[in-house]
Amino acid sequence: MARLTWRPARLVKVREETASARTLVFDVPGWPGHLPGQHVDVRLTADDGYTARRSYSLAGPDGVELTVQRVDDGEVSPYLTEVMRPGDELEVRGPVGGWFVWRPANPAPVLLVAGGAGVVPLMAMLRARRASRSATPFRLVYSVRSPEQLYYADELAAPDPGVDVSVVYTRTAPDGEARPAGRLTAADLGPSGEADCYVCGPTGFVEAAAGLLLELGHDPARVRTERFGPTGE
Amino acid sequence: MGIISRGFQGRRRGDDERLPPGQYLTEDFPVLSAGPTPRVPLDRWEFTIDTEGGQVHRWNWQELRALPSETPTVDIHCVTTWSKLDTRWQGVSLDVLFEDVETAAEYALVHSYGGYTTNLPLEDLLDGKAWIAYRYDGEELEPRHGGPARLLVPHLYFWKSAKWVRGIRLLNEDWPGFWETAGYHDYGDPWREQRYEGD
Structure with a gap:
């Protein structure tokens, strides 16, 4: 190289x-x-x-x-x-970095789990899916404190066939949101079939989310994680 | 000098002589790993050294903890550019674990619970340079920082200090590990800034 x-x-x-x-x-x-x-x-x-x-x-x-x-x-x-x-x-x-990557040629369904600023590399995957006209099913579960913290709000709200986006608010939910504000739970990530999982966010979030994915029966070998920021705990 | 970024001041810090090039100081202990944190029950934990001749040396948790330990205070340097000074550990020197190991191998492939691997020359594990660490800052090592036990090789970038360590395979040839196969440097000396392949 x-x-x-x-x-x-x-x-x-x-x-x-x-x-x-x-x-x-x-x-x-x-x-x-x-x-x-x-x-x-x-x-x-x-x-x-x-x-x-x-x-x-x-x-x-x-x-x-x-x-x-x-x-x-x-x-x-x-x-x-x-x-x-x-x-x-x-x-x-x-x-x-050659590990936390999604390759458009891979047909396996994808589950993206983002905590806060951890959405950035996952957004790159969603955008690459769109750019490559891939039909691979994608699901993004994006955890943020409040609506003001949401990145890419307009883009994520626009319809994208084959892509399911759910936002989980942990502190303050917007008016009309059915789910009360609170931490990410297994219910937010399920039901889910087999998928390549990508989890990115602060350490505490990644630990919790990866643990929930294993509880739901995901294969640890198919759960890729990327963590950043201080531990702060 | 490279391109100048207009208006960038930066923050000069002390302790520069202890910071390798391109590193910054952090007071936190950031976490970097590629997959879920493995949970290893202590009653099923073991650590092995496999020689190139096929001999296996094995320790269970009680046996490891019964060995004489050391309490190194070391600086650690992550390839993602943070460094943390004066981190306090407790663990068993690899010199102790290698005492009865007969080998002529030059390379070691370290493997972990969860499937992680990393490679380094055997000599970088010996002569007081590496430990199997099980306590950090006076506490049992937390799973997210590699507990119950991790390798500690502070003179190389910290990805070489494999978390959740399970064993060492001794090899006659260098066998690249997880990050080393993914474009990171084979050796990883922070003072020579060997971050990526070709550096």
């Missing part, structure tokens, strides 16, 4: 997803392409040469598109979400 090289990435477009998260679309000449679920390393360099580096999941099936949640005491995310403007540059290296 060739060495992964750092490539200049110029910010071309920004979309606000929530009050504290935004999507950044970069132009990266020579980007080799990637599979949905993979991530990139991002490197920022200050004018005195100081650098900081982080990994972010790719949000789309093509090109370099990231959705970044601002961490208030963070070093990199406040820059990406508040300071960076179209035309500004950083460097990326990737794609990275």
Whole structure:
């Protein structure tokens, strides 16, 4: 395999997803392409040469598109979400990660389970499904605290044949929501037949959700997980 | 110098000489693993060393815990760029476990409950460089951090410190493990920033 090289990435477009998260679309000449679920390393360099580096999941099936949640005491995310403007540059290296990926040629039904910002790589899978005109059945169960925290709200609300999206609100449900606010349960994930399962979110969420999937009888070998963020517990 | 990101200040921190290139300090203990956390009942737990000649050395939980232990305080470095300094562990040095193992093998393939594998040269497990750890920060090691026991090899990126460790196979040839097959570096020295294949 060739060495992964750092490539200049110029910010071309920004979309606000929530009050504290935004999507950044970069132009990266020579980007080799990637599979949905993979991530990139991002490197920022200050004018005195100081650098900081982080990994972010790719949000789309093509090109370099990231959705970044601002961490208030963070070093990199406040820059990406508040300071960076179209035309500004950083460097990326990737794609990275060959395990937490969905391949459009795989016909097995897919169950995606997202906790908060963990929806990003799963959204890349949903978008790749659409882009490849795949008929593979997808189900997304997306757990968020409140409606204000929902990423990609309009896109997820739009009809997408073969894709079933349910949002689980853990603290505050919107008016008219039948399910009362509360933590993810087995009932939210079932009934489910055999599926390739992808679980992404903060550690506590991934632990709980993966445990529920095993309770429901899913094969541990078909449950792939990706965790990020501090444990915070 | 690479491309400069306009307006990026960053946050310079102390302790830089203890941070490998490209790493940042965290006070938390983030978790990274590829699948569900395996639950291993202690009465069925065992740890094995299989030699290239087919000999199997085996310890159950009581036997492991009865061995002399050490309490290393070490810095750990994750390939996802966090580092955590002065982490406190308790476990059995692999020098103790290898005391009666006769081998001429150069490579080790570490395998875990749940199916995870990782590879490293045998010499990186010996001479006080690696432990089978079962306590962290004064507590029994939690399942999500690799309990009941995990490998601890702090001088390499932390994916080499296999959680839920079940055994070590000794091999005459290098056999890439889980992440090593998925594009990560075969050796993984944080000080040489060997993150990905080809670094």
